[in-house]
Amino acid sequence: MVVIHGYFGRCLPNWLNLGATLPNLRDIDIVECACFEVLPMLGQLPNLHRLVIRGAFSVERVGEEFMQGDTKSKDPIVQTISGSARPAFPKLNSLSVQEMPNWKEWQWNKGQPAMPKLKELFIQTCPELRSLPEGLLLLATSLEFLQIFSADKLITLENIPSIKDIRVVSNPNLARISNLPSIGHIYIENCPNLKDVTNPKALRTMVLGDYEMEFLPDYLTTIMVHKLIIWCDEELLLKIVNQEESGSEWNKFKHISKVKIGTEDESLHATYQKTPFSFTTNVNASSDEV
Template sequence: MIDLGSSDSNLSSLPDSLCDLVHLRYLDVSCTKVVKIPNSIRNLRNLVYFSCYGCEELSHIPPSISNLRELRYLNFQSTKVEAIPMELNNLEKLSHLFGFVPYKNSLEGFSSLDVLESLSKLIELVLEGLERVDDRNIAERANLRSKNLLRDLSLVYTSLGSEEQLSQTDEKKISTEDVLNELCPPRSINYLGIHNYFGRCLPNWLNLGAALPNLRNVQIWDCACFEVLAMLGQLPNLDRLKIKSAYSVKRVGEEFMQGDTKSRDPIVHTISGSARPAFPELNYLIFEKMCNWKEWQWNKGQPAMPKLKELIIKTCPQLRSLPEGLLLYATSLEFLRIDGADNLITVENIPPIKNICVFNNPNLERISNLPSISCIVINHCPNVKAVMNPKPLQTMVLCDYEMEFLPDYLTTIITHKLRIWCDEELLLKIVNQGESGSEWNKFKHISKVKIATGDESLHATYQKTPFSFTTNINASSDKVTSSDEA
């Protein structure tokens, strides 16, 4: 085994003597300055693992790589390699192939997608630069659906900003859609990632839940052109779903929640005569950077996501409210994080929720009626006026380095522990006011309170029974003391 990646990041070429090690099985030159792979690489006939990950100067792979017939692992990710020799199809034992960049066609001695046809033992596959291929027949010949060992598949397009994606011609968008529709994975697939795709819709095969029974993790990132999400609710064992930077999506509705394309009922997936909700096994759902998303339509009468445990909504500034269906049917939901939902005003009436974190929601005014809640975190939500709950909390955390006074709603909070993060000025105000101060009155009914600056260089702690108050601030001089006793 030789790992040059971790030992010499300044390596620019492979030593000639290296290729004389005919029994070498493991070679890693990741994150070095290697410019090219020598033809003598052919001598390493017993090589099983070869990684060039992060070799940013590497642009050429010699045809002699075809001699590495024992190779199982090959990684070209984060390099300048844009053309891989046709001889790659001789590496029939490959199980892990990362950073494969297809040539437009296979007529110039370089590999296009059809070269993958002979690689039947693939378990993990990362395809990059897929926009280079505009012939759906080449994609069809890759025959991904026949690779019954394939578990992880990433389909990556050249990274373009959202405006650049939207500006692609209709012809290019159509050809991109056609190629992706031919890259249907096999039933064995467990993970699917689609990145920087600029087609106008997701591939048709994502609507065929029964055809992908083992798919558990789907991540869709930076896809600016499609306006409607696929009917992912049909995937029978989907456990984790992340959708990020779907720029054009304005509404998430019935097409997303639909359970069965054969049924007239747009919600229910029927199996053996019994009704099955959409997303029957989904545990984790993340929507992030959905800049134009305004409405999530999931109405009463649309059962879905009965096992959802965690929901994260991040940087969705136009989202107005949480859907009624979430409140009714997500009966296993325990954790909710909402970050950067500028138009959201209330979070309420979610019976099962145990932990909620709200971050940077400038217009959020009310958090209420969460009967199972035990922990609330409020971070830079300056307009919250009411936090109302029938059940005492175990912990509440309040963080805002711009607030001049503690919020009035603290007087009605029933919690065992309160943690406050604030700036130095407010902390000094609280300490100097003492027990008779207006700020003190907002939290003195709480059992345990800790107040601190961000780096905790200044802090104070309060306990109701038996009474104690400690701080590292000298109340008379506003200076840090040498002990924690005030």
Template sequence: MELRDEINRQQQQRVVEEVIEKLRPPSSIRHLDMEGYSGCRLPYWMMVPATGAFKSLRHLRMDNLGYCNQLPNGLCQLPALEALVVNDAPAIKSVGPEFQSPSSLPVGGGIVTTRSTAAFPNLATLRMAGLCEWEEWHWEEGSESETTEAMAMPALKGLVIVNCKLSSLPAGLANSRRHALRELYLYKLGNLTYIENFPSVVELHVFNSPKLQRISNLSKLQKIKILYCPNVEVLQGVPALDSMEMEDGTMETVPEYVTTVRPRYLKLTCRKQLYESLITGSSSSEYDKISHIKSRTIDYISEDEE
């Protein structure tokens, strides 16, 4: 029975792949949504060099790719693509360098060398959510001689990553020459250990990343939210920090790193016992950790809410 079910599933996948291959969109398409695709491989019209025909595609969304184990390598060649969303692709474990820079790839028995211009030249928004087995993102930082225009995703302004196993963000993303990236949202990255070297990010949200220990060298960071990340020990290199929000219903003491930063405003939501200690004022040693921040909102999460 199990063998028969597996054979039937594979046959159905082949049919789905053949159908989606024939359903090649018109070259003038601007918005494309793909939802519930059950094939193992994405169609060839998403690969190099076929994607060169879609010069008007601005928004691409792919939801529920249950069996695809890799992202297509041709998306980076879309000249007008501004927003890319990938939701729920649990079979993807690794994103290779060909995703953001397919310099030379075998196609049809030969080698196709792609253009020397930037990959994803106009991509402003990237969201990767529900790639729950995603562990590796291979993207090396370019050479010192590389110009901003030549690096991948030079126009990227906002990045959202939700629910994956990445332990770090790639060097090619955390690039000292990357000046457009303004907003970084990292949710449920269970293996993430550090966030550093993002010179242009002004807003950072990090949520439910229990292994995160260090946030550093974000020279233009103005707003940060650290929610349910109990093991952060270091927050440094954030001279422009203006607003800071921290929330954790299990927080029993104020983290020491709060004493090293000087935001204008702090919002702290913690355990009720810590809340009561903080509102007693100068007699509390915990209060001393936040006393240098003059504008504050302090609240607590009751045990019933946890």
């Protein structure tokens, strides 16, 4: 494992050729290298499994210097048996990018094969990032888990065929999640402008958490999920309980097989089952409408 922490240069020095000197390297952490203007080209590392980049505050764009494979190298480590260049990051399994406040663009076009074995992608506190790159959507065919936290400019998440588990937290402008045909689990927390979640057939569980929402989102009416878990404030929970089956909030989830609703500390909660019908709660339904 290599940790590069607090390096003050604008890029890694030329003499530090990790691909040549450490061909068996599996883990790299690049932490608080605040002066980096570009990320180092690490795609040539043949056995890199895990990469964490945190606190590269000066990076505004991630492009070819990071994503491309070493197509010019004569080193057999970099070449496939057939002689053609292999993809960048050929064995990368987990990628985590955190605390990059000025990162606006990730350029990875569909003509750059890379990350064929990537299974987990974590993006956290990257408020200027506007979208995921085309190459990731088309070429990272093993990607199963995606977590995005505090990407303020992100508007859509769509067209990722292999994804099975997605978690979106504190993305204030996220408006649409769609075309995720293999998705089984969705976790949504504090995404107040999310209006459209396309119904994937494989969806088993959805968790929705927002302690400021006054009403349940309308997209729940089109979601065919086996189990729905909702975390909300006491006011909304009381509203649902007092409305019973005839209320507008009930109409948004009563088609779902199992529903659990609770407050943050779980002191108040309710459970619903469609068939056979049951509804239980520890809330005393009040005659006063909330």
